Amino acid sequence: MSVLSLIEVSEGKIKKASYEAAYYASKVAESLGTDAVAVVLGTSSSDELSNLGNYGIKKVLHANDARFDTFDSRAHTKAIADAANASGAAVVVLSFGPNGKLLGPRLSVRLKAGYVPGANELPAFTGNDLHVTRNVFSGKAKASYLTSTEKKIIAVSPNSLSPVKVAGTATVEAFASSVTDADFTTVTKSVDKVVGQVPLTEADIVVSAGRGLKGPENWGMIEELARDLGAATACSRPVSDVDWRPHHEHVGQTGITIKPNLYIAIGISGAIQHLAGVNQSKVIVVINTDPEAPFFKAADYGIVGDAFQVVPALIAEVKKFKSAVH
Protein backbone atom coordinates (compact mmCIF):
# COMPACT_ATOMS: atom_id res chain seq x y z
CA MET A 1 0.00 0.00 0.00
CA SER A 2 1.05 3.60 -0.54
CA VAL A 3 -0.28 7.12 -0.98
CA LEU A 4 0.56 8.45 -4.43
CA SER A 5 0.86 12.14 -5.21
CA LEU A 6 0.98 13.58 -8.70
CA ILE A 7 3.79 16.13 -8.92
CA GLU A 8 3.52 18.45 -11.90
CA VAL A 9 6.61 19.98 -13.49
CA SER A 10 6.84 22.98 -15.78
CA GLU A 11 10.11 23.47 -17.68
CA GLY A 12 11.66 20.89 -15.37
CA LYS A 13 10.71 22.71 -12.17
CA ILE A 14 8.20 21.43 -9.65
CA LYS A 15 5.08 23.64 -9.55
CA LYS A 16 4.41 25.41 -6.26
CA ALA A 17 1.00 23.78 -5.81
CA SER A 18 2.57 20.35 -6.23
CA TYR A 19 4.73 20.82 -3.11
CA GLU A 20 1.46 21.20 -1.24
CA ALA A 21 0.13 17.99 -2.84
CA ALA A 22 3.35 16.19 -1.83
CA TYR A 23 3.04 17.39 1.76
CA TYR A 24 -0.66 16.51 1.87
CA ALA A 25 0.11 13.00 0.57
CA SER A 26 2.83 12.51 3.20
CA LYS A 27 0.36 13.47 5.95
CA VAL A 28 -2.24 11.04 4.56
CA ALA A 29 0.43 8.32 4.36
CA GLU A 30 1.40 9.03 7.97
CA SER A 31 -2.17 8.54 9.17
CA LEU A 32 -2.45 5.29 7.18
CA GLY A 33 0.93 4.05 8.40
CA THR A 34 2.37 3.78 4.90
CA ASP A 35 4.78 5.59 2.56
CA ALA A 36 4.18 8.59 0.33
CA VAL A 37 5.23 8.04 -3.28
CA ALA A 38 5.23 10.63 -6.08
CA VAL A 39 4.73 10.25 -9.81
CA VAL A 40 6.27 12.82 -12.16
CA LEU A 41 5.47 12.91 -15.87
CA GLY A 42 7.77 14.89 -18.15
CA THR A 43 11.28 16.26 -18.37
CA SER A 44 13.00 17.04 -15.08
CA SER A 45 16.19 16.21 -13.20
CA SER A 46 16.80 13.83 -10.30
CA ASP A 47 18.32 16.76 -8.35
CA GLU A 48 15.06 18.70 -8.61
CA LEU A 49 12.87 15.71 -7.77
CA SER A 50 14.87 14.30 -4.85
CA ASN A 51 13.99 17.55 -3.01
CA LEU A 52 10.50 16.11 -2.62
CA GLY A 53 12.03 14.26 0.35
CA ASN A 54 11.76 17.59 2.19
CA TYR A 55 8.00 17.28 1.84
CA GLY A 56 7.83 13.72 3.14
CA ILE A 57 8.01 11.84 -0.19
CA LYS A 58 10.04 8.60 0.06
CA LYS A 59 10.13 7.53 -3.58
CA VAL A 60 9.59 9.29 -6.90
CA LEU A 61 8.43 7.41 -10.00
CA HIS A 62 9.75 9.53 -12.85
CA ALA A 63 8.65 9.11 -16.45
CA ASN A 64 11.42 11.31 -17.86
CA ASP A 65 9.73 11.47 -21.23
CA ALA A 66 9.41 14.71 -23.22
CA ARG A 67 6.11 13.55 -24.75
CA PHE A 68 4.49 14.33 -21.39
CA ASP A 69 5.65 17.96 -21.55
CA THR A 70 2.53 18.69 -23.61
CA PHE A 71 -0.55 18.30 -21.46
CA ASP A 72 -2.76 15.55 -22.88
CA SER A 73 -5.30 14.69 -20.21
CA ARG A 74 -6.02 11.24 -21.66
CA ALA A 75 -2.36 10.17 -21.90
CA HIS A 76 -1.49 11.64 -18.50
CA THR A 77 -4.46 9.88 -16.90
CA LYS A 78 -3.39 6.52 -18.30
CA ALA A 79 0.16 6.95 -16.98
CA ILE A 80 -0.96 8.11 -13.52
CA ALA A 81 -3.39 5.18 -13.27
CA ASP A 82 -0.50 2.84 -14.14
CA ALA A 83 1.59 4.42 -11.36
CA ALA A 84 -1.33 4.10 -8.92
CA ASN A 85 -1.62 0.40 -9.71
CA ALA A 86 2.15 -0.21 -9.68
CA SER A 87 2.58 1.44 -6.28
CA GLY A 88 -0.57 -0.08 -4.81
CA ALA A 89 -1.92 3.37 -4.02
CA ALA A 90 -4.84 3.48 -1.60
CA VAL A 91 -5.17 7.24 -2.10
CA VAL A 92 -4.07 9.41 -5.04
CA VAL A 93 -3.44 13.08 -4.23
CA LEU A 94 -3.18 15.86 -6.81
CA SER A 95 -3.50 19.62 -6.96
CA PHE A 96 -6.89 21.19 -7.83
CA GLY A 97 -5.28 23.30 -10.57
CA PRO A 98 -5.77 23.64 -14.35
CA ASN A 99 -4.49 20.09 -15.04
CA GLY A 100 -5.90 18.49 -11.90
CA LYS A 101 -9.40 19.65 -12.80
CA LEU A 102 -9.34 17.15 -15.68
CA LEU A 103 -7.03 14.49 -14.25
CA GLY A 104 -8.97 14.01 -10.98
CA PRO A 105 -12.31 13.29 -12.66
CA ARG A 106 -10.69 11.14 -15.37
CA LEU A 107 -8.81 9.05 -12.79
CA SER A 108 -12.02 8.67 -10.81
CA VAL A 109 -13.69 6.99 -13.80
CA ARG A 110 -10.61 5.01 -14.84
CA LEU A 111 -9.92 3.64 -11.34
CA LYS A 112 -13.59 3.56 -10.23
CA ALA A 113 -12.40 5.61 -7.31
CA GLY A 114 -14.38 8.13 -5.28
CA TYR A 115 -13.06 11.63 -5.99
CA VAL A 116 -13.10 14.67 -3.73
CA PRO A 117 -12.31 17.86 -5.68
CA GLY A 118 -10.79 20.85 -3.89
CA ALA A 119 -10.33 19.44 -0.39
CA ASN A 120 -9.45 22.10 2.19
CA GLU A 121 -8.34 19.86 5.04
CA LEU A 122 -6.64 16.54 5.72
CA PRO A 123 -8.95 13.52 5.55
CA ALA A 124 -10.04 11.27 8.40
CA PHE A 125 -10.32 7.49 8.02
CA THR A 126 -12.70 5.07 9.71
CA GLY A 127 -12.21 1.55 8.40
CA ASN A 128 -12.49 1.82 4.64
CA ASP A 129 -14.34 5.16 4.80
CA LEU A 130 -12.59 8.39 3.95
CA HIS A 131 -14.10 11.66 5.17
CA VAL A 132 -12.81 14.98 3.94
CA THR A 133 -14.17 18.51 3.99
CA ARG A 134 -14.39 20.96 1.13
CA ASN A 135 -16.04 24.29 0.49
CA VAL A 136 -19.31 24.35 -1.41
CA PHE A 137 -21.69 27.10 -2.54
CA SER A 138 -18.73 29.38 -3.38
CA GLY A 139 -17.39 29.12 0.16
CA LYS A 140 -20.72 29.86 1.86
CA ALA A 141 -20.80 26.36 3.42
CA LYS A 142 -18.62 23.32 3.95
CA ALA A 143 -19.51 19.75 3.05
CA SER A 144 -18.05 16.60 4.55
CA TYR A 145 -17.53 14.13 1.68
CA LEU A 146 -17.55 10.41 2.24
CA THR A 147 -16.19 7.75 -0.07
CA SER A 148 -15.65 4.05 0.52
CA THR A 149 -14.27 2.86 -2.81
CA GLU A 150 -11.11 0.74 -2.78
CA LYS A 151 -8.96 3.55 -4.19
CA LYS A 152 -9.68 7.20 -3.42
CA ILE A 153 -8.65 10.43 -5.12
CA ILE A 154 -8.27 13.83 -3.48
CA ALA A 155 -7.54 17.09 -5.29
CA VAL A 156 -6.12 19.57 -2.79
CA SER A 157 -7.32 23.14 -3.06
CA PRO A 158 -4.28 25.45 -3.42
CA ASN A 159 -3.22 27.38 -0.29
CA SER A 160 -5.06 24.95 2.03
CA LEU A 161 -2.01 23.81 3.97
CA SER A 162 1.33 25.35 4.82
CA PRO A 163 3.88 22.58 4.22
CA VAL A 164 6.40 22.05 7.02
CA LYS A 165 9.72 20.94 5.56
CA VAL A 166 11.46 17.89 6.96
CA ALA A 167 14.95 16.52 6.41
CA GLY A 168 15.04 13.84 3.75
CA THR A 169 15.90 12.91 0.19
CA ALA A 170 13.53 11.02 -2.06
CA THR A 171 14.81 8.14 -4.17
CA VAL A 172 14.12 8.78 -7.85
CA GLU A 173 13.28 5.72 -9.99
CA ALA A 174 12.66 5.59 -13.72
CA PHE A 175 9.03 4.79 -14.46
CA ALA A 176 7.71 3.32 -17.70
CA SER A 177 3.96 3.50 -18.21
CA SER A 178 1.86 1.65 -20.77
CA VAL A 179 1.34 4.87 -22.74
CA THR A 180 2.32 4.59 -26.41
CA ASP A 181 2.86 7.14 -29.18
CA ALA A 182 -0.74 6.68 -30.27
CA ASP A 183 -1.94 8.06 -26.92
CA PHE A 184 -0.36 11.45 -27.51
CA THR A 185 -2.74 13.31 -29.77
CA THR A 186 -2.46 16.86 -28.41
CA VAL A 187 -0.14 19.43 -29.98
CA THR A 188 0.80 22.70 -28.25
CA LYS A 189 0.39 25.53 -30.74
CA SER A 190 1.35 28.48 -28.56
CA VAL A 191 1.92 29.50 -24.95
CA ASP A 192 1.16 32.99 -23.72
CA LYS A 193 2.45 33.61 -20.21
CA VAL A 194 2.12 36.86 -18.36
CA VAL A 195 5.74 37.83 -17.78
CA GLY A 196 7.25 39.91 -15.03
CA GLN A 197 4.18 39.61 -12.82
CA VAL A 198 3.05 37.19 -10.15
CA PRO A 199 0.39 34.88 -11.69
CA LEU A 200 -2.97 35.68 -10.10
CA THR A 201 -3.92 32.13 -9.20
CA GLU A 202 -0.56 31.46 -7.53
CA ALA A 203 -0.16 34.75 -5.69
CA ASP A 204 0.00 34.81 -1.90
CA ILE A 205 -1.12 38.43 -1.92
CA VAL A 206 -3.59 40.03 -4.35
CA VAL A 207 -4.33 43.74 -4.69
CA SER A 208 -7.64 44.29 -6.43
CA ALA A 209 -9.52 47.40 -7.45
CA GLY A 210 -12.93 48.30 -8.81
CA ARG A 211 -15.06 51.11 -10.11
CA GLY A 212 -14.07 53.27 -7.13
CA LEU A 213 -10.82 53.98 -9.00
CA LYS A 214 -12.84 56.07 -11.50
CA GLY A 215 -10.71 55.29 -14.58
CA PRO A 216 -7.97 53.05 -16.00
CA GLU A 217 -5.43 55.88 -15.76
CA ASN A 218 -5.55 55.56 -11.97
CA TRP A 219 -4.20 52.01 -11.75
CA GLY A 220 -0.58 53.15 -11.37
CA MET A 221 -0.88 53.26 -7.59
CA ILE A 222 -2.55 49.81 -7.52
CA GLU A 223 0.34 48.35 -9.51
CA GLU A 224 2.86 50.12 -7.30
CA LEU A 225 1.25 48.76 -4.13
CA ALA A 226 1.21 45.28 -5.68
CA ARG A 227 4.89 45.54 -6.64
CA ASP A 228 5.85 46.63 -3.14
CA LEU A 229 3.95 43.72 -1.61
CA GLY A 230 5.08 41.17 -4.21
CA ALA A 231 1.40 40.80 -5.06
CA ALA A 232 -0.64 40.10 -8.19
CA THR A 233 -3.25 42.59 -9.39
CA ALA A 234 -6.92 41.77 -9.93
CA CYS A 235 -10.14 43.65 -10.63
CA SER A 236 -13.91 43.43 -10.34
CA ARG A 237 -16.20 42.49 -13.20
CA PRO A 238 -17.51 45.98 -14.11
CA VAL A 239 -13.93 47.14 -14.54
CA SER A 240 -13.00 44.32 -16.92
CA ASP A 241 -16.34 44.67 -18.75
CA VAL A 242 -15.48 48.25 -19.74
CA ASP A 243 -11.90 47.21 -20.56
CA TRP A 244 -10.22 49.32 -17.92
CA ARG A 245 -8.31 46.16 -17.06
CA PRO A 246 -7.58 42.92 -18.98
CA HIS A 247 -10.19 40.16 -18.67
CA HIS A 248 -7.76 37.69 -17.12
CA GLU A 249 -7.66 39.93 -14.03
CA HIS A 250 -11.40 39.58 -13.34
CA VAL A 251 -12.04 37.70 -10.11
CA GLY A 252 -15.51 36.63 -9.08
CA GLN A 253 -18.11 34.02 -9.80
CA THR A 254 -17.86 34.26 -13.58
CA GLY A 255 -14.16 35.13 -13.54
CA ILE A 256 -11.33 33.52 -11.62
CA THR A 257 -11.68 32.10 -8.12
CA ILE A 258 -8.71 32.87 -5.92
CA LYS A 259 -7.76 32.15 -2.32
CA PRO A 260 -4.63 34.08 -1.46
CA ASN A 261 -3.36 34.64 2.07
CA LEU A 262 -4.16 38.34 1.74
CA TYR A 263 -6.74 40.01 -0.52
CA ILE A 264 -6.83 43.81 -0.56
CA ALA A 265 -10.00 45.19 -2.19
CA ILE A 266 -9.91 48.85 -3.13
CA GLY A 267 -13.03 50.64 -4.36
CA ILE A 268 -14.99 47.39 -4.74
CA SER A 269 -18.44 47.33 -3.12
CA GLY A 270 -18.47 43.54 -2.65
CA ALA A 271 -21.43 42.25 -4.66
CA ILE A 272 -22.22 38.62 -3.85
CA GLN A 273 -20.89 37.52 -7.27
CA HIS A 274 -17.54 39.16 -6.53
CA LEU A 275 -17.39 37.67 -3.03
CA ALA A 276 -17.96 34.19 -4.48
CA GLY A 277 -14.58 34.45 -6.19
CA VAL A 278 -12.57 35.77 -3.26
CA ASN A 279 -14.20 34.91 0.06
CA GLN A 280 -11.94 31.92 0.60
CA SER A 281 -8.99 34.28 1.01
CA LYS A 282 -7.38 33.94 4.43
CA VAL A 283 -7.37 37.65 5.28
CA ILE A 284 -9.43 40.33 3.52
CA VAL A 285 -8.75 44.07 3.70
CA VAL A 286 -11.42 46.42 2.33
CA ILE A 287 -10.81 50.07 1.49
CA ASN A 288 -13.97 51.91 0.44
CA THR A 289 -15.47 55.39 0.74
CA ASP A 290 -18.90 53.93 1.55
CA PRO A 291 -19.16 52.65 5.14
CA GLU A 292 -22.25 50.66 4.07
CA ALA A 293 -20.38 48.72 1.34
CA PRO A 294 -21.37 45.04 1.76
CA PHE A 295 -17.73 44.01 1.44
CA PHE A 296 -17.01 45.22 4.99
CA LYS A 297 -19.15 42.32 6.30
CA ALA A 298 -16.73 39.83 4.72
CA ALA A 299 -13.58 41.74 5.69
CA ASP A 300 -11.05 41.20 8.48
CA TYR A 301 -9.73 44.76 8.33
CA GLY A 302 -11.49 47.79 6.91
CA ILE A 303 -10.71 51.40 6.16
CA VAL A 304 -13.48 53.84 5.29
CA GLY A 305 -11.73 56.40 3.16
CA ASP A 306 -10.87 57.75 -0.25
CA ALA A 307 -8.63 55.38 -2.21
CA PHE A 308 -6.73 58.35 -3.63
CA GLN A 309 -5.58 59.27 -0.13
CA VAL A 310 -5.46 55.85 1.55
CA VAL A 311 -3.54 53.96 -1.16
CA PRO A 312 -0.61 56.42 -1.46
CA ALA A 313 -0.36 56.45 2.35
CA LEU A 314 -0.44 52.65 2.36
CA ILE A 315 2.30 52.49 -0.29
CA ALA A 316 4.49 54.74 1.86
CA GLU A 317 3.86 52.60 4.96
CA VAL A 318 4.57 49.36 3.08
CA LYS A 319 7.84 50.78 1.71
CA LYS A 320 8.80 51.81 5.25
CA PHE A 321 7.93 48.34 6.57
CA LYS A 322 9.80 46.53 3.80
CA SER A 323 12.96 48.61 4.25
CA ALA A 324 12.85 48.00 8.02
CA VAL A 325 12.53 44.22 7.52
CA HIS A 326 15.22 43.86 4.89
Add this chain to the structure above:
Amino acid sequence: MKILVPISKVPDTTSKIAFTDNNTKFSTDNVQFIMNPTDEWYALTRALELKEKIGGEVVAINVGLAENEQIIRKALAIGADSAVRVDLDPTDAYQVAVEIAEHAKSGGYDIIITGKETIDYNSYEVGGMIAEALGWNAVALVSKLEVEGTKALATRDIEGGTETLEVHLPVVICATKDLAAARIPNMKGIMSARTKPLAVVAPSGAAKLTSIASYTLPEKEKQVKMISPDNVGELVRLLHEEAKVI
Protein backbone atom coordinates in the same frame (compact mmCIF):
# COMPACT_ATOMS: atom_id res chain seq x y z
CA MET B 1 -21.00 19.15 -36.64
CA LYS B 2 -23.07 17.67 -33.85
CA ILE B 3 -22.55 19.27 -30.46
CA LEU B 4 -23.86 18.12 -27.07
CA VAL B 5 -24.19 20.64 -24.23
CA PRO B 6 -24.81 19.26 -20.74
CA ILE B 7 -26.70 21.76 -18.59
CA SER B 8 -27.09 21.87 -14.82
CA LYS B 9 -29.74 23.33 -12.58
CA VAL B 10 -28.34 25.37 -9.69
CA PRO B 11 -29.66 27.68 -6.97
CA ASP B 12 -29.49 31.35 -7.93
CA THR B 13 -26.37 33.08 -6.53
CA THR B 14 -28.40 35.25 -4.17
CA SER B 15 -30.14 32.22 -2.57
CA LYS B 16 -29.91 31.80 1.15
CA ILE B 17 -27.86 28.70 1.89
CA ALA B 18 -29.46 26.51 4.56
CA PHE B 19 -29.65 22.80 5.35
CA THR B 20 -32.29 20.44 6.70
CA ASP B 21 -32.52 16.86 8.01
CA ASN B 22 -29.81 17.33 10.60
CA ASN B 23 -27.61 19.22 8.13
CA THR B 24 -27.54 16.43 5.58
CA LYS B 25 -29.71 18.02 2.87
CA PHE B 26 -29.68 21.37 1.08
CA SER B 27 -32.85 23.27 1.90
CA THR B 28 -34.72 24.20 -1.27
CA ASP B 29 -37.23 26.40 0.58
CA ASN B 30 -37.60 29.75 -1.19
CA VAL B 31 -34.71 28.90 -3.48
CA GLN B 32 -34.94 29.99 -7.08
CA PHE B 33 -33.23 27.63 -9.49
CA ILE B 34 -31.52 28.71 -12.69
CA MET B 35 -29.41 27.19 -15.44
CA ASN B 36 -25.76 27.11 -14.32
CA PRO B 37 -24.54 30.49 -15.66
CA THR B 38 -21.38 29.20 -17.36
CA ASP B 39 -23.34 26.37 -19.05
CA GLU B 40 -25.66 28.99 -20.49
CA TRP B 41 -23.35 31.91 -21.20
CA TYR B 42 -20.29 30.10 -22.46
CA ALA B 43 -20.95 26.43 -23.36
CA LEU B 44 -24.36 26.65 -24.99
CA THR B 45 -23.66 29.96 -26.72
CA ARG B 46 -20.32 28.82 -28.19
CA ALA B 47 -22.03 25.65 -29.44
CA LEU B 48 -24.63 27.81 -31.21
CA GLU B 49 -21.95 30.09 -32.68
CA LEU B 50 -20.07 27.07 -34.08
CA LYS B 51 -23.26 25.66 -35.54
CA GLU B 52 -24.04 28.98 -37.23
CA LYS B 53 -20.53 29.10 -38.67
CA ILE B 54 -20.10 25.55 -39.92
CA GLY B 55 -23.58 24.04 -39.80
CA GLY B 56 -24.85 21.15 -37.72
CA GLU B 57 -26.96 20.55 -34.68
CA VAL B 58 -26.89 21.45 -30.98
CA VAL B 59 -28.46 19.13 -28.39
CA ALA B 60 -28.85 20.08 -24.70
CA ILE B 61 -28.85 17.33 -22.08
CA ASN B 62 -29.78 17.38 -18.40
CA VAL B 63 -29.80 14.62 -15.82
CA GLY B 64 -32.70 15.38 -13.50
CA LEU B 65 -36.37 15.09 -12.71
CA ALA B 66 -39.31 16.63 -14.59
CA GLU B 67 -39.06 19.89 -12.62
CA ASN B 68 -35.84 20.62 -14.55
CA GLU B 69 -37.75 20.99 -17.81
CA GLN B 70 -38.07 24.71 -17.19
CA ILE B 71 -34.33 25.24 -17.61
CA ILE B 72 -34.18 22.74 -20.47
CA ARG B 73 -36.85 24.80 -22.30
CA LYS B 74 -34.72 27.87 -21.70
CA ALA B 75 -31.79 26.16 -23.45
CA LEU B 76 -34.13 25.43 -26.36
CA ALA B 77 -35.32 29.03 -26.35
CA ILE B 78 -31.76 30.29 -26.57
CA GLY B 79 -31.28 28.10 -29.62
CA ALA B 80 -30.58 24.41 -28.96
CA ASP B 81 -32.30 22.27 -31.62
CA SER B 82 -33.46 19.53 -29.30
CA ALA B 83 -32.97 18.29 -25.77
CA VAL B 84 -32.68 15.12 -23.74
CA ARG B 85 -33.57 14.66 -20.10
CA VAL B 86 -32.27 11.58 -18.32
CA ASP B 87 -34.90 10.84 -15.70
CA LEU B 88 -32.75 10.49 -12.60
CA ASP B 89 -32.18 12.57 -9.47
CA PRO B 90 -28.40 12.14 -9.32
CA THR B 91 -26.51 12.04 -6.03
CA ASP B 92 -22.98 12.60 -7.30
CA ALA B 93 -21.15 13.91 -10.37
CA TYR B 94 -20.15 10.40 -11.43
CA GLN B 95 -23.79 9.40 -11.93
CA VAL B 96 -24.39 12.53 -14.01
CA ALA B 97 -21.30 11.89 -16.16
CA VAL B 98 -22.10 8.22 -16.75
CA GLU B 99 -25.62 9.06 -17.94
CA ILE B 100 -24.38 11.77 -20.31
CA ALA B 101 -21.64 9.47 -21.66
CA GLU B 102 -24.23 6.69 -22.21
CA HIS B 103 -26.30 9.06 -24.33
CA ALA B 104 -23.24 10.40 -26.18
CA LYS B 105 -21.94 6.91 -27.09
CA SER B 106 -24.60 6.37 -29.70
CA GLY B 107 -25.33 10.00 -30.48
CA GLY B 108 -22.70 10.65 -33.17
CA TYR B 109 -21.36 13.77 -31.47
CA ASP B 110 -18.20 15.61 -32.52
CA ILE B 111 -17.88 17.88 -29.50
CA ILE B 112 -19.32 17.99 -25.99
CA ILE B 113 -19.09 21.45 -24.42
CA THR B 114 -19.67 21.77 -20.67
CA GLY B 115 -19.67 24.96 -18.59
CA LYS B 116 -17.22 25.79 -15.88
CA GLU B 117 -17.82 24.28 -12.44
CA THR B 118 -21.41 24.59 -11.25
CA ILE B 119 -21.98 27.49 -8.87
CA ASP B 120 -23.35 25.21 -6.13
CA TYR B 121 -20.80 22.43 -5.68
CA ASN B 122 -17.97 24.15 -7.58
CA SER B 123 -16.49 20.73 -8.19
CA TYR B 124 -15.38 20.75 -11.84
CA GLU B 125 -15.99 17.04 -12.33
CA VAL B 126 -18.49 16.18 -15.02
CA GLY B 127 -16.48 17.19 -18.13
CA GLY B 128 -13.42 15.11 -17.31
CA MET B 129 -15.53 12.15 -16.23
CA ILE B 130 -17.55 12.15 -19.47
CA ALA B 131 -14.30 12.27 -21.50
CA GLU B 132 -12.78 9.31 -19.66
CA ALA B 133 -16.01 7.28 -19.86
CA LEU B 134 -16.00 7.83 -23.64
CA GLY B 135 -12.20 7.50 -24.05
CA TRP B 136 -12.13 10.99 -25.64
CA ASN B 137 -9.55 13.70 -25.28
CA ALA B 138 -10.56 16.78 -23.28
CA VAL B 139 -9.45 20.35 -22.68
CA ALA B 140 -10.65 22.33 -19.66
CA LEU B 141 -10.76 26.03 -18.72
CA VAL B 142 -11.19 26.88 -22.40
CA SER B 143 -11.68 30.56 -23.26
CA LYS B 144 -11.38 30.21 -27.06
CA LEU B 145 -12.50 27.38 -29.32
CA GLU B 146 -12.24 27.07 -33.09
CA VAL B 147 -12.98 24.01 -35.20
CA GLU B 148 -11.12 23.29 -38.45
CA GLY B 149 -12.10 20.07 -40.20
CA THR B 150 -11.46 17.18 -37.83
CA LYS B 151 -9.38 19.26 -35.45
CA ALA B 152 -10.15 21.80 -32.76
CA LEU B 153 -7.97 24.61 -31.45
CA ALA B 154 -8.66 25.26 -27.80
CA THR B 155 -7.06 28.01 -25.71
CA ARG B 156 -6.96 27.06 -22.05
CA ASP B 157 -5.90 28.76 -18.82
CA ILE B 158 -2.66 27.56 -17.28
CA GLU B 159 -0.78 28.90 -14.25
CA GLY B 160 0.07 32.47 -15.13
CA GLY B 161 -1.26 32.59 -18.68
CA THR B 162 -2.90 30.60 -21.46
CA GLU B 163 -1.87 28.00 -24.02
CA THR B 164 -3.45 26.91 -27.26
CA LEU B 165 -3.75 23.18 -27.88
CA GLU B 166 -4.66 21.38 -31.08
CA VAL B 167 -6.77 18.28 -30.49
CA HIS B 168 -8.61 15.79 -32.68
CA LEU B 169 -12.38 15.43 -32.66
CA PRO B 170 -14.29 14.03 -30.91
CA VAL B 171 -13.37 16.01 -27.84
CA VAL B 172 -14.83 17.29 -24.57
CA ILE B 173 -14.37 21.01 -23.98
CA CYS B 174 -14.98 22.57 -20.55
CA ALA B 175 -15.62 26.26 -20.95
CA THR B 176 -14.54 29.21 -18.90
CA LYS B 177 -15.08 32.96 -19.08
CA ASP B 178 -14.96 34.65 -22.49
CA LEU B 179 -15.67 31.55 -24.61
CA ALA B 180 -18.75 33.29 -26.03
CA ALA B 181 -20.97 36.31 -25.56
CA ALA B 182 -24.14 35.45 -23.64
CA ARG B 183 -27.47 35.55 -25.46
CA ILE B 184 -30.93 36.39 -24.16
CA PRO B 185 -33.78 34.29 -25.56
CA ASN B 186 -36.07 36.31 -27.83
CA MET B 187 -39.81 35.89 -28.26
CA LYS B 188 -39.42 33.73 -31.38
CA GLY B 189 -37.03 31.46 -29.49
CA ILE B 190 -39.36 31.19 -26.52
CA MET B 191 -42.31 30.33 -28.78
CA SER B 192 -40.40 27.72 -30.77
CA ALA B 193 -38.93 26.15 -27.61
CA ARG B 194 -42.39 24.85 -26.73
CA THR B 195 -42.51 22.63 -29.77
CA LYS B 196 -38.87 21.56 -30.06
CA PRO B 197 -38.26 17.88 -29.23
CA LEU B 198 -37.44 17.05 -25.61
CA ALA B 199 -36.82 13.33 -25.18
CA VAL B 200 -37.05 11.77 -21.74
CA VAL B 201 -34.87 8.68 -21.36
CA ALA B 202 -34.46 6.16 -18.56
CA PRO B 203 -31.18 6.17 -16.61
CA SER B 204 -28.63 3.38 -17.01
CA GLY B 205 -28.37 3.22 -13.24
CA ALA B 206 -24.69 3.63 -12.36
CA ALA B 207 -23.89 3.46 -8.65
CA LYS B 208 -22.50 6.58 -6.98
CA LEU B 209 -18.85 6.80 -5.86
CA THR B 210 -19.14 9.55 -3.26
CA SER B 211 -21.73 11.04 -0.95
CA ILE B 212 -22.03 14.07 1.29
CA ALA B 213 -22.28 13.02 4.93
CA SER B 214 -23.09 16.47 6.30
CA TYR B 215 -22.92 20.22 5.73
CA THR B 216 -21.78 23.00 8.02
CA LEU B 217 -22.32 26.73 7.83
CA PRO B 218 -19.71 29.23 8.99
CA GLU B 219 -20.24 29.80 12.72
CA LYS B 220 -20.66 33.52 12.59
CA GLU B 221 -19.94 36.49 10.41
CA LYS B 222 -16.44 37.80 10.57
CA GLN B 223 -15.79 40.71 12.92
CA VAL B 224 -14.19 43.42 10.88
CA LYS B 225 -11.57 45.54 12.58
CA MET B 226 -11.89 49.14 11.41
CA ILE B 227 -8.80 51.29 11.04
CA SER B 228 -8.74 55.07 10.68
CA PRO B 229 -7.75 56.35 7.22
CA ASP B 230 -5.34 58.67 9.00
CA ASN B 231 -3.49 55.75 10.57
CA VAL B 232 -2.68 53.42 7.67
CA GLY B 233 0.56 52.36 9.38
CA GLU B 234 -1.63 50.51 11.88
CA LEU B 235 -2.98 48.33 9.06
CA VAL B 236 0.56 47.36 8.02
CA ARG B 237 1.39 46.56 11.65
CA LEU B 238 -1.71 44.38 12.08
CA LEU B 239 -1.12 42.53 8.79
CA HIS B 240 2.41 41.76 9.93
CA GLU B 241 2.00 41.11 13.66
CA GLU B 242 -1.58 39.91 14.06
CA ALA B 243 -2.61 38.35 10.74
CA LYS B 244 0.99 37.41 9.85
CA VAL B 245 0.35 37.68 6.12
CA ILE B 246 3.09 40.18 5.21
